[in-house]
Amino acid sequence: MLPLEVLEQARDELLDWHHSGMSVMEISHRSEAYSRCAAEAEADLRELMCIPRNYKVLFLQGGASAQFAFVPMNLATPQSTVDYVNTGHWSQKAITEAGRYCKVHLAGDAGGDYRRVPPQSELRFSVKPAFVHYTPNETIGGVEFAYVPETRGVPLVADMSSSILSRPLDVSKFGLIYAGAQKNIGPSGLTVVIVRDDLIGHARAQTPLVFDYKAVFDHQSMLNTPPTFAWYMAGLVFKWLKKAGGLAAVGERNRVKAAALYGAIDASQLYKNSVAKDARSWMNVTFTLNKPELAGEFLAGAAGAGLHGLKGHRVSGGMRASIYNAVPLAGVETLIAFMSEFERQHV
Ligand SMILES: Cc1ncc(COP(=O)(O)O)c(C=O)c1O
Incomplete structure (x- = not known):
């Protein structure tokens, strides 16, 4: 973005x-x-x-x-x-x-x-x-x-x-x-x-x-x-x-964005991030669904909500949210809300 x-x-x-x-x-x-x-x-x-x-x-x-x-x-x-x-x-x-x-x-x-x-x-x-x-x-x-x-x-x-x-x-x-x-x-x-x-x-x-x-x-x-x-x-x-305030301000915004998304993943029953906590990326948040058969529905629903590019890389599979500098906190919040509602409907 x-x-x-x-x-x-x-x-x-x-x-x-x-x-x-x-x-x-x-x-x-x-x-x-x-x-x-x-x-x-x-x-x-x-x-x-x-x-x-x-x-x-x-x-x-x-x-x-x-x-x-x-x-x-x-x-x-x-x-x-x-x-x-x-x-x-x-x-x-x-x-x-x-x-x-x-x-x-x-x-x-x-x-x-x-x-x-x-x-x-x-x-x-x-x-x-x-x-x-x-x-x-x-x-x-x-x-x-x-x-x-x-x-x-x-x-x-x-x-x-x-x-x-x-x-x-x-x-x-x-x-x-x-x-x-x-x-x-x-x-x-x-x-x-x-x-x-x-x-x-x-x-x-x-x-x-x-x-x-x-x-x-x-x-x-x-x-x-x-x-x-x-x-x-x-x-x-x-x-x-x-x-936007230079890299100190942008870095703080990125920290908050990543923390919010990892927090939501860790709190859920459906999503899982397998990276060691001290090595989690601020820019690329990867996660899998405990019910992999829901992946297609998840991606289609996300696209419908304006959330694109969530399919993980072809070599790794799963999902990946790339939340680079230009992605606003509101974009991450929209993703979290979508993930939470999708989980409510499927778990
Ligand atoms: C960390 C890293 N290194 C190298 C590359 C390859 O970059 P390029 O396509 O510019 O050659 C990428 C591309 O995604 C990358 O993320």
Whole structure:
């Protein structure tokens, strides 16, 4: 879900952006007006996340999946060992891809049914890894780290695709953060990379230039044509977040939303969330029905009540409520009311 105000603003200026007589999609990315828009988006993101000056912000394409390959290509040599923590579907994908470019050591594994996060005391790092990679929020399983792993000076890399901007974050604890835009940032097509400046400039020779962080930085993320509309939309979302009170206010709202939904699930006889309580995601609330034969009726009834996208991912089944930043508390309350009424009718 994108914020309604953002969609309305995009609609209102779609045909005539900043009195140019053209759509933002029709304007050159090299024009002064667009460069200003792009720079403003970066400045707003920096302000929102309190990104320190020694970190670069890059706007790329290829999604988080491209970063599964380009992080190792930029940060490690073929001889390097890289440490990965496996907490679910997306960490697994990242591990498989990294294995094509370096030696992967599993530093932590929540294996099996992926319903928990290994605590810091369970993490076993290799002797000198080029970096440690983890997935703070596993979008499919609804499993989230409640802590930032301590790596004793080794650059920490995080796939924050589904948790970026969901609450305040100390960016200085990370070497690199990447995120596909399509959850809390804006439309798909844009990928944001936040990287400490000492980690760029070491890409292996085979790295495509458009994914070499140093080359991208040197060209202000416009080495080739960027996804201009998605970048513009991201800028509008950043302004909306600032107006909403920044990440402290948004984080508090997200905490309340998640607590309300988990509370309702825990109190019910029909619904069940199987994730360890200290690893429950604020963004993706997964649950099953104790009577799985009711799933179809549940989803149809929910859609009728304006509640969409509740079907769990095809690899996990069950249900999943993705309650990203733009979902208001009222939306979560509507879901809870629907679930409660459905349970009353069926239990
Ligand atoms: C945590 C996480 N990582 C990676 C991906 C893959 O992202 P993309 O489709 O942008 O490649 C997703 C997509 O949902 C995700 O949630």
